[in-house]
Amino acid sequence: MSPDRTQWPAVLMAVGAGVFAAFQVGKAPVALPFIRAEMGLDLPTAAWVLSIFALMGASVGSAMGTLVTRIGSRRLLPMGLGVLAVASLAGGLAPSFSLLLISRVAEGIGFMLVTISAPALITLLTLPAQRQMAFGLWGAFMPFGMAVSMAAAPGLPWLGWRGLWLAMAALLAAYALWVHRSMPRPQRPPQSPGSHLLADIGATVKAPGPLLLALAFIPYSATYAALTGFLPTLLMERMGVSAGEAGLMAALAAAANIIGNLASGPLLRTGVSRRRAMAGAFLVMLLGCAGIFQSWMPPLAAYGLCLLVTGTAGLLPSCILGAASVYAPSINLVPVALGLFMQGSNLGQLLGPVVVGAAVAAWGWGAASAILVPAGLAGMGLALSLRRAGKET
Template identity: 55%
Template sequence: MLVIIAAPALVTLATTPADRPLAFGLWGCFMPFGMAVAMLAAPLLPTLGWRGLWLAMAVLLALAALLAWRRLPAAPAPAGLGLGAAPARLLHDLAHTLAAPGPRLLAPLFLCYSVCYIGLTGFLPTLLIERMGIAPGGAGLLTALVAAANMIGNLAASPLLRRGVPAWRPILAGALTIAATAGLIYLPATPAPVAYALALLFSAVGGLLPACLFAAAAAHAPTPRLVPVALGLLMQGSTIGQVLGPVLVGTVATAWGWSAVGPLLAGVILTAAALALALRRLPPPA
């Protein structure tokens, strides 16, 4: 959790404004890439066991920590801020950030997106097995491809942002695509190959949102000094959505069946689309 929340601020610190869209696009790939690798590694479980898998991840994390210690720049220390003043300063910074309209819109927007992305990818193996009759091994591979497709949108956002396209436009396009595809994926009448193709489209175009949200949060922070706070608030929205997504989808699927999941996800992401339109009405970031 500390890594996920702190990393966008470190990206801001380590990049120039011109390179930031690409850097945020790369960072936005962490979730789909990790999910895809984890699903592809599932066949190793009988050999490694879950303890072996966790130990292997611990080694990778230790290597990542070593690289971070050796290569990442140190954050500048706040000038004239003693230990006694730190809590008051933190509360002031948080209040100042929450008072700005941009961060207040972006955090719930990311929450809505996370609910939909995790809701799709987390339950897609079950859907593929139960509704489409695919074997567990094949369902894992197909789900890994859907998760990985999200990286396409993350990386495609970079050239759009560098050309001056306002962040709300790719966000709105991705949200509307998710709404349209989610409404069809879970319909019993949708043929299995079509439903899977729609899941790929859902993930690929929906990937526009994370990179654009990171860039928008940095741009709409009240002051440059508060960019890390705005990004931290954004990531809180994402992590809350990752918790709520499986709960909501699991509850709805259990109570009313898979066909009710599509309207649920469509309604959630249309809320994100409305927030993107509200973002459009904000003054251009300084």
């Protein structure tokens, strides 16, 4: 199913929803030092503020995809934004660390609803020839949203992390209302006869490609979450910069990811296969992570490597998410494939900061390389394995 023309204003509105959802990922790293100071937390414990956000997505992402196929992406998009708004409000008012973590789980549910329904909606709003370009824009939602929210770091000393949470709640509520009123209603694909949740998931997992792509999302998101999540702390400890300066430098590193996102469409149009583009990005990731965290690496050089890694790695989410309509068994199962991809992404977000945080606490920053380099190697292997799936790789 395709529309008569690509509805670019609606595509940009859907990308904007992703950006507002990504604000909730980016606000945590810059707020982490302030949360630790207020609640007296060590680094491994505080890392759960970063990781637990991804708990529900890592557990039931593909099931949420089937929810989108039944309720419709147009309905669920503003609902997901609303869930994020309520959860951010609750987190800003949370009197204890445990309640803050519960609110982050709720934010993760809203995030998943947005990040599955928005790309599913983009699929229905675009012509096939322009779909990869649209997904290049969509792939930038995470780094752009994270960078914007991280840029709030200089204001945290007077705004406070709670003020940031409450401000995010107000912005999310306003955007949810706008999407509810203004998003067009594309024609929904027909449901397959006898379709049900387990059958949809089973058909998607058994198809060649979706499971490999979902697994490839794990090492990418684990590395990206660990890099951007701990970069402010690393910069403050290694370079002696202030919290505000570290937040801005981390925002730039997160934003560098947009370069790869936007480059994915033109790169694939030149004839470079999806699997080779992904394998090349993973190679740069593992080589960069071998040096970023080492004590012998000059701090400015380590930061430069971080920019290189996040910029090149931006090819991965666009390549993976743009493949949903290619590898899904049918157009009505695109949301299920997207849910499976986001399940892999969230599993990486869940594991990356916690595992790296525990390793750094036990053995120092250099231990992060021992985790992230093998992750990049695994990603390369998964990307190259796409050759067996055929299609256009």
